Amino acid sequence: MNQSTGVGPLRTGSFFLLMASVFTVSMGYGVVLPVLPFWLERLSGSVSVPWHTGLLSGVYMLALFVFAPLWGRASDRLGRRPVILLGLGGLVLALALFGISQSLWLGYLARILGGVFAAAVLPVTLAYVADTSDSERRARRFAWMSAASLLGFLAGPALAGWLSGVAMAMPSGTMVRRGAIWLPFLAAGAIGAIVLLAGYFRLPEPVASPSPHPDEEAQRQNGTLKALFLLSLLVFFGLGSFEVGLALLGQRNLGLDPSRIGIMFMECSLVMLAAQTLVFSPLARDYGGRHLIVPAFLVMAVGLGLLPVAAAFGVLLFLVGLVSAGSGVLIPLLSYQVSLHGGASQGAALGKQTAAASLGQALGSTAGGLLFAVTAPAPFWLTAGLLLVGALIGLGIGRGAVAAPGPAKAG
Structure with a gap:
């Protein structure tokens, strides 16, 4: 078995962008968790907050489950870079859509789209690392990619809690309290947009060589x-x-x-x-x-x-x-x-x-x-x-x- 399908070293800047992409996806998931019950409470009508809190989390994971293999196969054929960039762009839009949603069905649509596009980033960034690393460097880089995901998951709730708290500390009013809901999503989307732009200009496509097996x-x-x-x-x-x-x-x-x-x-x-x-x-x-x-x-x-x-x-x-x-x-x-x-x-x-x-x-x-x-x-x-x-x-x-x-x- 050929150990590395890649034919060139992974540069530090490219690896940092891959880590930032994984961090962004995990942060985008984590930022929803603390404010999701409050987002549901602001909707008009009789909405079961516990029930929809679980379902909105579940549809995200279901979309990730369904689409991760599809995006992975697409990246084998179309290339890693376009799939990663498409995933980041879609995730940014999904975060913005969820933040401005005023109806339950739009919230579900945003969470499903978030899972769909997150599935384009998580496996394909690892495939990018595998394409450009021998087995020794791959172990170290996979560890750092996993650490970036964990840090993103920690940063998401912290960002949501901090920005919501800032908004709640302002003079009371309906619009200010609604601002506390969408502000974390706006911030997470802005971070994702920065990573997307950096990836568009600085992340090259890895050149993979075939690795046939008997x-x-x-x-x-x-x-x-x-x-x-x-x-x-x-x-x-x-x-x-x-x-x-x-x-x-x-x-x-x-x-x-x-x-x-x-x-x-x-x-x-x-x-x-x-x-x-x-x-x-x-x-x-x-x-x-x-x-x-x-x-x-x-x-x-x-x-x-x-x-x-x-x-x-x-x-x-x-x-x-x-x-x-x-x-x-x-x-x-x-x-x-x-x-x-x-x-x-x-x-x-x-x-x-x-x-x-x-x-x-x-x-x-x-x-x-x-x-x-x-x-x-x-x-x-x-x-x-x-x-x-x-x-x-x-x-x-x-x-x-x-x-x-x-x-x-x-x-």
Whole structure:
């Protein structure tokens, strides 16, 4: 297998633009979360805020699930640059449309379009990195791309809360309060427009060379990719269930105030960021990374399985750290492994992985809430069991069923 489909190094400026593109998409998703209930409340008529809050989040993930493989395949045929730029442009328009929407159906349209165009950026930026990187540099760059996504997700709610707060602090009035709703979307769209313009003028199209496989090798890689897609679904199922279950456990069973629940989620983000940049990158570079799959799944499973029996806040923080560390390693690692075995169809492979991850997170979030209503430990123990299944699948990968290729000299 040819290790890199790219024929030239990825310049620092281009890589920064790819990171900024991923950051923009994640920020665009995160900026909606804090103000979504308030956006629904300002609509006239009897609107069920909890019901539509969930559905508006769900349609975004559904669009991402459906369109990520389509955009990935399109980028294999049309090129990475036009698909990324089209995705950024569409996302900017979707954010603006949601901010000015005065009706529920227009809000749904904006969220669907946001998911459609986000699906054009997330997998294709990774495919761009894979086109222009050998396996060693790819591991480090994938870690930084994942970190950019996490930082964007953190920046979105912070931006929404800050700008909404600024508007609310102004003299009272209906128009000012409405301004608090659209202002974060305007700011996020403006940032996206800046990234789009920079990409239009400064992001070149990577030149990819074909990487054909013998039929037997291609079949083996296809089986490997299917296993990696399933592992991606399980990881994000675990994250979705964990996030919902943790919030409910802290509020209803442990009686934690919002500040302590916020501390746990902040810890989760910081530990994931550290795991992606400090643990995954050097180990993947030196050992190929596939041997990390089983330990990371086991760490996640142990942390989730013990969360329902944690009585002290300090123990809870430790277990949250375990779950975060395991997922922080697995997210870039699985994308890295998919790219190593994607051959010439990097866009299609990474698009399918993005779809699997989106589906897993949607299912995990839904299952977490439903199972917690039955009994508090249920979402944690079921998810821990599924993660143990993931460890068994990863065991076959670690034994060599999916051997990572050695580093290439090009790129």
